[in-house]
Amino acid sequence: MDGVSLEVGRGEVVGLLGPNGAGKTTVIKMLLGLVRPDAGEVMLLGQPAAEPAARARVGYLPELFRYQPWLSAAEVLALHVRLSGAEVTAPEQRDCLELVGLADRAADRVGGFSKGMQQRLGLAVALVARPEFVVLDEPTSALDPLGRVDVRDIVLSLKSRGVAVLLNSHLIGEVERVCDRVVILDRGRVAASGSLVELLGQHEVRLHLTALPPAGETRLAAAGRVEREGDWFTVAFPADDEATVPDLVRDLVALGVRVHAVEPGRISLEERLLGILREGSEGERS
Amino acid sequence: MTRVVLTVAGLTLREAARRRVLLALAILTLVLLALSGWGFSRFAAESGGTLTSGEARLTASILLNLVMFGYSLIAALGTAFLAGPTLAGETESGIALAVLARPIRRSAFLLGKWLGLVTFGSVFVVLAGLAQIVVVRVTVDYWPPAPATALALLAAQTTVLLTLAVLLSTVISPMASGVVAVGMFCTTWVAGVVGGIGASLDNEAVARVGSVSRMLLPTDGLWRGAMHGFQDPSALLQFGGADGEAFPFLSAAPLTWAYLVWAASWVAMVWGLAAVSFVRRDL
Numbered sequence: 001m002d003g004v005s006l007e008v009g010r011g012e013v014v015g016l017l018g019p020n021g022a023g024k025t026t027v028i029k030m031l032l033g034l035v036r037p038d039a040g041e042v043m044l045l046g047q048p049a050a051e052p053a054a055r056a057r058v059g060y061l062p063e064l065f066r067y068q069p070w071l072s073a074a075e076v077l078a079l080h081v082r083l084s085g086a087e088v089t090a091p092e093q094r095d096c097l098e099l100v101g102l103a104d105r106a107a108d109r110v111g112g113f114s115k116g117m118q119q120r121l122g123l124a125v126a127l128v129a130r131p132e133f134v135v136l137d138e139p140t141s142a143l144d145p146l147g148r149v150d151v152r153d154i155v156l157s158l159k160s161r162g163v164a165v166l167l168n169s170h171l172i173g174e175v176e177r178v179c180d181r182v183v184i185l186d187r188g189r190v191a192a193s194g195s196l197v198e199l200l201g202q203h204e205v206r207l208h209l210t211a212l213p214p215a216g217e218t219r220l221a222a223a224g225r226v227e228r229e230g231d232w233f234t235v236a237f238p239a240d241d242e243a244t245v246p247d248l249v250r251d252l253v254a255l256g257v258r259v260h261a262v263e264p265g266r267i268s269l270e271e272r273l274l275g276i277l278r279e280g281s282e283g284e285r286s
Numbered sequence: 287m288t289r290v291v292l293t294v295a296g297l298t299l300r301e302a303a304r305r306r307v308l309l310a311l312a313i314l315t316l317v318l319l320a321l322s323g324w325g326f327s328r329f330a331a332e333s334g335g336t337l338t339s340g341e342a343r344l345t346a347s348i349l350l351n352l353v354m355f356g357y358s359l360i361a362a363l364g365t366a367f368l369a370g371p372t373l374a375g376e377t378e379s380g381i382a383l384a385v386l387a388r389p390i391r392r393s394a395f396l397l398g399k400w401l402g403l404v405t406f407g408s409v410f411v412v413l414a415g416l417a418q419i420v421v422v423r424v425t426v427d428y429w430p431p432a433p434a435t436a437l438a439l440l441a442a443q444t445t446v447l448l449t450l451a452v453l454l455s456t457v458i459s460p461m462a463s464g465v466v467a468v469g470m471f472c473t474t475w476v477a478g479v480v481g482g483i484g485a486s487l488d489n490e491a492v493a494r495v496g497s498v499s500r501m502l503l504p505t506d507g508l509w510r511g512a513m514h515g516f517q518d519p520s521a522l523l524q525f526g527g528a529d530g531e532a533f534p535f536l537s538a539a540p541l542t543w544a545y546l547v548w549a550a551s552w553v554a555m556v557w558g559l560a561a562v563s564f565v566r567r568d569l
Contacts, residue, residue: 035569052389
């Protein structure tokens with residue numbers, strides 16, 4: 001790691017992206033005092049991260065998640081509550097298991113849990129001690145699509161409660177949906193960072209349209225650069241504001257256009273990421 | 287700090303119970319108790335009248351030491367193989383990641399683990415040893431001269447080996463740490479026997495093997511102290527005085543305070559090394 005500096009504000013979700021071996025998990029472990037940096041300073045909620053007290057209000061779901069197989073799910077939570085020193089009542093702990101969908105397995109031994117269930121338990125462990133900062137390292141790696149949606153909802157509800165979230169994920173779609181800002185790491189350095197809009201520079205929408213009159217095509221062209229593939233139109237907006245997409249759809253409908261689908265240009269963050277990483281490796285070579 | 291140490295110690299004890307270590311040890315102990323009870327009662331029945339009381343006490347002492355060695359071996363194996371998985375295994379599998387990310391000091395975590403293991407091992411040897419002493423009392427009417435000291439020394443021996451296993455498990459893999467710890471325990475015992483033979487033959491160089499190994503790993507020294515508390519004071523004279531040193535299940539002399547102090551500082555030193563190694567480790 002070299003000169004990595006990142007900041008997560010309250011109520012903010014920051015995504016950590018980068019290729020394998022870029023140092024994402026290492027950054028997280030340094031933040032939590034699990035790996036010692038050779039030099040430099042790590043501050044966590046205003047305290048040096050080397051001090052255990054700094055981690056009192058932090059919840060962590062490791063990438064390599066395993067919990068004491070000889071304990072029940074409820075006992076694992078109780079253990080973490082005791083270690084955290086927080087006062088969390090038994091009903092609150094049950095609610096936490098309920099939140100991750102393990103309420104009816106609370107008394108079962110963790111040893112019999114599937115990977116996905118252990119990851120759900122890990123999420124409950126990260127959330128149980130009323131954290132102000134939650135670090136999720138690949139939180140959906142073992143989850144089915146339903147579980148991924150649950151995690152997304154949980155992250156958004158944390159954000160709305162003013163909790164800071166650092167999310168490391170390979171799933172760009174996931175990062176794009178929930179993160180306010182993104183930090184891209186490459187070979188131990190920050191290759192790029194900023195809000196999604198800043199990073200992407202532009203905002204794309206894919207529309208599935210039929211019965212498109214010439215006036216409709218003009219309206220699309222007026223909104224931004226248009227690429228057409230059959231009935232699918234990709235519109236890149238030069239500037240993004242809250243009203244651009246709803247206004248465009250309203251005008252198209254008014255022109256008699258049949259609107260089948262409106263999708264955010266999901267591919268763009270991926271393309272941007274690839275672009276940034278390629279630029280980085282070319283810069284290295286030259 | 288205290289809260290963390292006690293929580294982790296309790297967790298370690300619960301692990302021993304839940305992983306059936308407790309059950310396995312209890313069954314082994316009961317088998318050994320039953321077998322030795324039967325053996326002692328046969329010995330009492332068949333030697334009735336033919337042995338002098340001195341001979342009977344000598345035999346009872348030797349047999350008691352032999353069976354106690356069995357318990358200390360079970361305790362050594364049990365705790366050494368428990369220390370590996372519970373420490374090295376947890377860091378390897380990732381269980382430690384979530385736990386150590388809590389606001390706790392690693393040294394407190396290590397102290398808790400160590401305390402849990404020490405409690406487990408010590409309670410086991412003391413209870414099993416006490417049961418054995420009672421069995422001997424009932425079957426052959428022999429009561430050792432210093433049972434409390436001897437049992438405490440057995441617990442100390444277990445603690446020494448376990449501290450070594452904890453140190454090893456912070457640097458090498460779970461299984462290797464168990465194997466190395468038990469291997470060193472057995473080697474020290476053999477070295478002690480070799481040293482005893484050397485002493486009885488007045489061969490100083492060979493005798494030194496025992497003394498040096500007893501300094502390097504105090505398990506054998508503490509074991510000899512424990513034997514001295516179990517055996518009848520007249521047993522050694524009966525066996526032929528100083529020549530008894532050559533016999534592995536009789537002890538020639540009680541422990542000195544200096545040696546006990548050395549054993550305590552050895553434990554503190556090795557635990558300190560384990561803590562340094564564990565605190566510096568990247569997970």
